[in-house]
Amino acid sequence: MCGIAGFTRFHCDLGDETTLERMGEAIRHRGPDAQGSYLQGPIALHHRRLSIIDLSAAGNQPMHSHCSRYTIVFNGEIYNFLELREALANTGYPFRTHTDTEVILALYARKGRDCLADLNGMFAFALWDQEAETLFLARDRIGKKPLYYSSINGDIAFASELKALLAAGLVQREIRIDALRDYFSYQYIPDPKTIFEGVFKLEPGHWLEITAGGQRKAQYWDLSFLANATEEDQATKLLGKHIQKATRRRMVADVPLGAFLSGGVDSSGIVATMSQLSEHPVTTCSIGFDEKRFNETEFARIVAEKYATNHHEYVVKERVAENLLEIARYFDEPFADPSLVPTYFVSKLARQQVTVALAGDGGDEVFAGYEKYAIDAIENRWRERVPAFIRHNLLHPIATLLHRSPFGLLRRAGTLLSALATEAAMGFYLSNAQITDAQWQRIASEDTQERLSDYHPSAIVLDTYRRCDGTDHLSRILYTDIKTFLPGDILVKVDRMSMAHALEVRAPLLDYELVEFAAHLPSALKFRDGEKKRILKAVFKPSLPNAILDRRKMGFSPPLADWFRDELRNLAEEKLLKAKDGLPGYFKVERIRELWTQHQARTHDHGAVLWSLLMFQLWWQEYMSDA
Structure with a gap:
């Protein structure tokens, strides 16, 4: 690299x-x-x-x-x-x-x-x-x-x-x-x-x-989702060959090589494949958090023990604020995916052992692994059953009322109803947006809103969704994520955090021939009856224990809500509430203070919005304050 x-x-x-x-x-x-x-x-x-x-x-x-x-x-x-x-x-x-x-x-x-x-x-x-x-x-x-x-x-x-x-x-x-x-x-x-x-x-x-x-x-390249008629058993065998070929190619290096191991299906499957292709134990690295509900190391350990890997673990438990200042410097644009924190630490840990690491990136976007795809599938079924005039005229007003609730569960219900009230592409945007229009209008200054005129960020999702040649909703949202979320978020995060430690990361599941093969598979082979990544799990079933294949996806995100009330409290309070430039130039500081107060009082969970505000301010401090 x-x-x-x-x-x-x-x-x-x-x-x-x-x-x-x-x-x-x-x-x-x-x-x-x-x-x-x-x-x-x-x-x-x-x-x-x-x-x-x-x-x-x-x-x-x-x-x-x-x-x-x-x-x-x-x-x-x-x-x-x-x-x-x-x-x-x-x-x-x-x-x-x-x-x-x-x-x-x-x-x-x-x-x-x-x-x-x-x-x-x-x-x-x-x-x-x-x-x-x-x-x-x-x-x-x-x-x-x-x-x-x-x-x-x-x-x-x-x-x-x-x-x-x-x-x-x-x-x-x-x-x-x-x-x-x-x-x-x-x-x-x-x-x-x-x-x-x-x-x-x-x-x-x-x-x-x-x-x-x-x-x-x-x-020079685009991805087609026109499905081929493929028998499931045959498709599973062919996919397995693609994964083996892609992994073998990425194991060629003149320097030490290892793997990220989160304990999820994707990274575990890649480690299993590497172990089957290698004559020596694979070096694996895992990151966890003190709080058990955010810690996957016990699952990573199952795979490490099964394949007798040279395994290394690190638990993020202190100096988060100090490390965050260092981490933010590597992003020369505002970037707020919170999983950048564990990615930074797992890259740092891996670089102490190897120069090249294989990872499971792409499995969720290519094979429908995120929980949001399951939720969106349910939404779309209801969208197809409820007449448009009811969705537009009844659900939208109810959703607006729920969005004003102080209770997180009711606000999430409001987001669901907002998504149901609109068409499929817009519903996908609304379900995944990290800030609602109401929240934005509340915190953005009048000048900022006036400069935006009638621009709305949903245009990116809507335009991408419509470009897909797939005939079903799942194909279109997978195409949308592969074209937007994957290169804009996941791959940026991995590139910057690995390069911060001069570590090269390779992703077999993003081999373009494998991605093209998967795109042509019928959607039912990726998601059916609530089962995500159906065909990928079928490929890895002989290699991974059920404890890995059947577990609920945890994700790679830190406990933001808790951090803002503990490790990050002093740093965030200083950057969000006492900033002289940056945030005050675009937002209403009094509204940010209101979000902060509600979060500290535990009446609301504003972790996601506060995190975006904090990462913007850290970026501004590094790249704009002395400009």
């Missing part, structure tokens, strides 16, 4: 070697093993390396093709590079290294932008064609690796993380107000937006080409 950065100089001088050095220093944590720059004419490239494959200096970047026409900086891993290398070598390409980086160079020299169809992996790269004076940027299909960019007077600056662009002074720190609204609904900022005006994320499955004459962006 690595970090990349750079810029073009077709029309204006965006910087020099010193600028590149500043960009590289801002993302040093992504690649502590080596660094390199290339500055020639209209192109400037920088690379920070975390050595995984071919540890020799020959693997350092920027890397040039044998003919010197092409130069690349690359972040990621190409899992099928050995097969590609063999095929390219047979055509006469004179390879000088054993890296996957050189395979991309050779493939691009042969196929141009069409090379992306052949790459199986996680990647973000920038490739300069000296002869054509063209910069080609690309991001992997699922969005495992990040890539930010900004157009500046006809030129472009790009980097693995936003902080590199900020460090170089290449972008203005002007808050994009609709992105701020998105953040409070989703706990992250969906691509292609960022928190700043004029700065964008390259979407997963897209490429961007830049010349002196202009820029062109295109999508």
Whole structure:
């Protein structure tokens, strides 16, 4: 895993070697093993390396093709590079290294932008064609690796993380107000937006080409949910082969390798598969919390003992506030998924043992594993049975009344009725939004609401839901999450927290061929009669005990409500109620104080909203206070 950065100089001088050095220093944590720059004419490239494959200096970047026409900086891993290398070598390409980086160079020299169809992996790269004076940027299909960019007077600056662009002074720190609204609904900022005006994320499955004459962006991959008629037994066997193949490919490394083990079905299944493929005990790492209802380590221990893994555990029990300040620095946009805390600690623990870790990421989004899918299925059945005029004219007013209740159970019932009162896509948004419209209107300042005009963050879910070619509701919401929640939340969290410790994380269940296979399966093989991840559990049934397969999903989240009344109380009180800038510029401080008072009095649980407010303020303090 690595970090990349750079810029073009077709029309204006965006910087020099010193600028590149500043960009590289801002993302040093992504690649502590080596660094390199290339500055020639209209192109400037920088690379920070975390050595995984071919540890020799020959693997350092920027890397040039044998003919010197092409130069690349690359972040990621190409899992099928050995097969590609063999095929390219047979055509006469004179390879000088054993890296996957050189395979991309050779493939691009042969196929141009069409090379992306052949790459199986996680990647973000920038490739300069000296002869054509063209910069080609690309991001992997699922969005495992990040890539930010900004157009500046006809030129472009790009980097693995936003902080590199900020460090170089290449972008203005002007808050994009609709992105701020998105953040409070989703706990992250969906691509292609960022928190700043004029700065964008390259979407997963897209490429961007830049010349002196202009820029062109295109999508090279999408996911189809048109179901194939497949027998369950046959589909289970084929899925098992996909998982074995994807796991085996991700176990290739020239450095120590292990796995995250939460005790859930996904990570446990990956550890079981690794153990079956490995001649040596797998190194596994687990994180837990003091409070039992948030602690999964006992389940992780069952799997660790079954496969005699080299197991390591860590319990998060103190100094949460102190660590949170450190953790927040790695997110250069507001980000509020609370599972970032255990992800930070499990990455830290894993890095003490290994340099590469496999994880179960993607199992829930690809195979319908979240509880929200079961709830949404029930909602949709009722939505189909209750006439629209009743849902719109009766349920909505009742929901509005329930939302005003001081009791959490009644407010959740109000959210359910709101979802039932509307159409399926909007219902999915309402059921999963982290803040209601009423809460937003109560805490957002009049100026903030006026600047938003008629914008509503549900547009992101609605547009994505409608793009899916699947014919049933479950297919459409899985597509929506794979296109939004997965790359915007889950993969950002894992990337930033693992890179904070120079750890590479690989996700076999996000192999694009496996994801495509799963998408074409009938929805009933993923969710039926209340059983989530039906076919995935069938694959892992011979390998995992029933205690793992049948347990209720716990999730990877800390006890927020308790933290705000204990470990985080002093920090949160200072940041939320005494801030001089940041929150006061966009919100009504008196309303935030009201939420705080109610939460401390235990009359309400405002943990989710308070957490979003706190993480925004910590981000502001790090990236805006001294701007």
